[in-house]
Amino acid sequence: MAVFDIQSIVSELAEIRQQWRISQGRPLESGGRNFPSPEAVKAVVKDLTGILFPMRLGPIDLRQESENFYVGHTLDSALHALLGQVRLELAYQHRQGTADESTLEQCSIDRVQAFAQALPNIRRLLDSDTLAAYAGDPAARSVDEILLCYPGLHAMIHHRIAHQLYKLDLPLLARMCSEIAHSETGIDIHPGAQIGEHFFIDHGTGVVIGETTIIGNHVRIYQQVTLGAKRFPSDASGALTKGLPRHPIVEDDVVIYAGATILGRVTLGKGCTIGGNVWLINDVPPGANVTQAGYQGLGGGDPACMPSNGNGAQIKQS
Numbered sequence: 001m002a003v004f005d006i007q008s009i010v011s012e013l014a015e016i017r018q019q020w021r022i023s024q025g026r027p028l029e030s031g032g033r034n035f036p037s038p039e040a041v042k043a044v045v046k047d048l049t050g051i052l053f054p055m056r057l058g059p060i061d062l063r064q065e066s067e068n069f070y071v072g073h074t075l076d077s078a079l080h081a082l083l084g085q086v087r088l089e090l091a092y093q094h095r096q097g098t099a100d101e102s103t104l105e106q107c108s109i110d111r112v113q114a115f116a117q118a119l120p121n122i123r124r125l126l127d128s129d130t131l132a133a134y135a136g137d138p139a140a141r142s143v144d145e146i147l148l149c150y151p152g153l154h155a156m157i158h159h160r161i162a163h164q165l166y167k168l169d170l171p172l173l174a175r176m177c178s179e180i181a182h183s184e185t186g187i188d189i190h191p192g193a194q195i196g197e198h199f200f201i202d203h204g205t206g207v208v209i210g211e212t213t214i215i216g217n218h219v220r221i222y223q224q225v226t227l228g229a230k231r232f233p234s235d236a237s238g239a240l241t242k243g244l245p246r247h248p249i250v251e252d253d254v255v256i257y258a259g260a261t262i263l264g265r266v267t268l269g270k271g272c273t274i275g276g277n278v279w280l281i282n283d284v285p286p287g288a289n290v291t292q293a294g295y296q297g298l299g300g301g302d303p304a305c306m307p308s309n310g311n312g313a314q315i316k317q318s
Helices: 007-023 038-052 064-095 101-136 143-149 151-167 171-185
Strands: 226-228 261-263 288-292 313-317
Touching (some): 038 101, 038 151, 064 101, 064 171, 101 151, 151 171
């Protein structure tokens, strides 16, 4: 004898699902999964991580004499698994009217092949990020400690992979990949963000980097830093306008300390330093030091003599 009366709930949920699918133009015929799977993407990324760093992030019993065999076998398996997810995303794009059904299979294969060919460069970029973290953190005892333990590097592994998927016009897969690292580290990097080499996130918790952010080479940021948008313009109907450049440009050799918030399409000039808890909505010239109003400037100086950028911070040019 049933304890709970659930049939009416099942029927009501079925009706709601049907209404949603009709409103979203979803297929109503019976069939398999219509979307990529976050669990499948997570498994692919785990394999890719082992492929990129087999002796440190691969299987615990792997030996160097078997390294190439492991990489080749796992890469083939991971690419086939990724191909299945790419097919699902492109089919989803077709249902949204943004992909041609007649070329879906070949497009899926081509994009996975292009992704695979980018893996050596992703490894080179991650090596530069690892060296940047080791050079920038006096507490780090080895580059291996960075790779095995640092959340900032963990987030960058996922971002470098996600960004390549984003560049191949696979935004759903890219976002799934980036959200794995977000949930595990508290570091939220949109896969569209362009990040140069030798990038170091120290500590990392609470870092937010928006979609249209552009970051140069040899940049270092600390926990709770936000590179975000100042406002969200809307069109005549009131809907948000998407795809506009709305996040900061950070040039080479910039340091951004903990808690700083930089909003809008502003430029932080080469070699500038942004102090902790600063709120910025204007450009910063190259080589400048920016601190909170009324706080001793980095490198000394009287904050009362420093020009204000009009948003509560003080700028001292070197």
